[in-house]
Amino acid sequence: MLYLNKISLFQFKNYTHNHWQFTEPVIGICGPNGVGKTNLLDAIYFLCFTKGYFNRQDANNVQQGKQGMRIEGSFLNNTGLMEVVGILRENNKKEFLLNTEPYKKFSEHIGRIPCVMIAPDDISIITGLSEERRRFIDTIISQYNQSYLEALIQYNKLLQQRNSWLKQIAEHKVYDKDLLDAINLQLVHFGEIIYKQRQLFMQEFTPMVIQYYTEIANNNDGLKLQYESHLHDNDFESLLKSSVDKDLILQRTQMGVHKDDLTFYMHDTAFKTRASQGQRKTLLLALKLAEFSILKKEKAVAPILLLDDIFEKLDEQRMEKLFYKVCVSEQCQVFITDTHYNRLNEYLSKMRISFQIINL
Numbered sequence: 001m002l003y004l005n006k007i008s009l010f011q012f013k014n015y016t017h018n019h020w021q022f023t024e025p026v027i028g029i030c031g032p033n034g035v036g037k038t039n040l041l042d043a044i045y046f047l048c049f050t051k052g053y054f055n056r057q058d059a060n061n062v063q064q065g066k067q068g069m070r071i072e073g074s075f076l077n078n079t080g081l082m083e084v085v086g087i088l089r090e091n092n093k094k095e096f097l098l099n100t101e102p103y104k105k106f107s108e109h110i111g112r113i114p115c116v117m118i119a120p121d122d123i124s125i126i127t128g129l130s131e132e133r134r135r136f137i138d139t140i141i142s143q144y145n146q147s148y149l150e151a152l153i154q155y156n157k158l159l160q161q162r163n164s165w166l167k168q169i170a171e172h173k174v175y176d177k178d179l180l181d182a183i184n185l186q187l188v189h190f191g192e193i194i195y196k197q198r199q200l201f202m203q204e205f206t207p208m209v210i211q212y213y214t215e216i217a218n219n220n221d222g223l224k225l226q227y228e229s230h231l232h233d234n235d236f237e238s239l240l241k242s243s244v245d246k247d248l249i250l251q252r253t254q255m256g257v258h259k260d261d262l263t264f265y266m267h268d269t270a271f272k273t274r275a276s277q278g279q280r281k282t283l284l285l286a287l288k289l290a291e292f293s294i295l296k297k298e299k300a301v302a303p304i305l306l307l308d309d310i311f312e313k314l315d316e317q318r319m320e321k322l323f324y325k326v327c328v329s330e331q332c333q334v335f336i337t338d339t340h341y342n343r344l345n346e347y348l349s350k351m352r353i354s355f356q357i358i359n360l
């Protein structure tokens with residue numbers, strides 16, 4: 001089992017200098033609004049992903065009015081102890097260390113400590129723009145497939161190059177076709193790697209999501225998932241060639257896996273327009289539990305689960321099923337935040353497991 005034993009935070013968000021020991025696989029984190037429950041989950045996430053879940057900019061994680069921050073955690077898994085340290089220096093330089101060894105590339109850390117966060121704003125995976133869904137899928141695959149992560153990094157760099165090339169032509173009216181061909185060739189190479197992996201992923205992921213949704217809701221509400229990509233019916237190279245005129249006008253690359261999407265249906269209509277808030281939340285949980293299962297299988301260890309404010313919108317029956325799933329049957333370490341000590345204590349007691357509650 002993968003297990004976080006202890007964590008210490010220095011100048012991370014609202015924490016000046018705090019540390020906690022985790023002694024049980026199930027940890028409840030309680031306290032009033034704004035006390036720092038989510039921030040504690042975010043610090044755990046930081047140790048797993050070398051960045052926070054909520055802020056893209058590292059500087060936003062530094063305590064207001066201070067300079068620099070440090071997070072330290074020790075994880076235990078079947079192979080031994082992993083001491084992880086993330087530092088943002090006063091000059092904003094970031095360092096990340098595993099067992100005192102600094103990483104040259106932070107991406108090498110991704111997947112070492114698999115972790116799944118479920119936070120209220122994640123509902124945007126269902127209701128938001130397609131980039132939210134691509135990021136969701138990419139974060140999962142990247143944790144078990146380093147070559148996918150590399151392809152994604154390269155693809156995004158090339159896409160930026162291609163887009164700035166398109167802008168330059170609009171500004172200077174100079175057309176360097178050889179450069180475009182060279183960029184296209186590489187974009188196609190990495191785009192096809194991404195497309196194939198997403199296809200493989202979706203084949204496994206889709207039935208799992210429907211299964212979890214059905215388990216939590218007691219029926220499937222006609223749920224369907226569809227992976228959409230320009231590459232389904234066309235080869236990428238021809239797509240890039242045929243869209244170049246339009247690309248030049250819009251100064252952006254119109255075709256490619258950076259436009260892929262995942263659509264959800266409820267009885268053949270768009271899920272986000274038809275479903276109730278509780279049904280949306282149920283779908284979000286099903287997506288995240290499917291993520292958890294795939295990572296568990298691929299990494300041969302159960303990821304750490306971070307559940308932030310999950311009580312909102314779910315009826316009692318759905319809540320109990322979720323609690324049973326994450327606290328009892330999955331045998332993973334799980335952190336659950338709640339503003340109500342009594343409610344959390346009651347749910348966890350019903351599960352007949354040993355748990356720890358931290359009151360902030």
Ligand SMILES: Nc1ncnc2c1ncn2[C@@H]1O[C@H](COP(=O)(O)OP(=O)(O)OP(=O)(O)O)[C@@H](O)[C@H]1O
Binds near residue numbers: 012037040060062
């Ligand atoms: N960089 C920062 N420096 C100092 N304080 C910060 C920083 N970022 C966030 N905070 C503070 O952290 C607090 C929010 O913490 P958090 O979101 O973890 O609360 P919470 O306990 O989860 O609350 P809720 O129950 O409302 O979800 C706020 O008071 C916010 O002002």
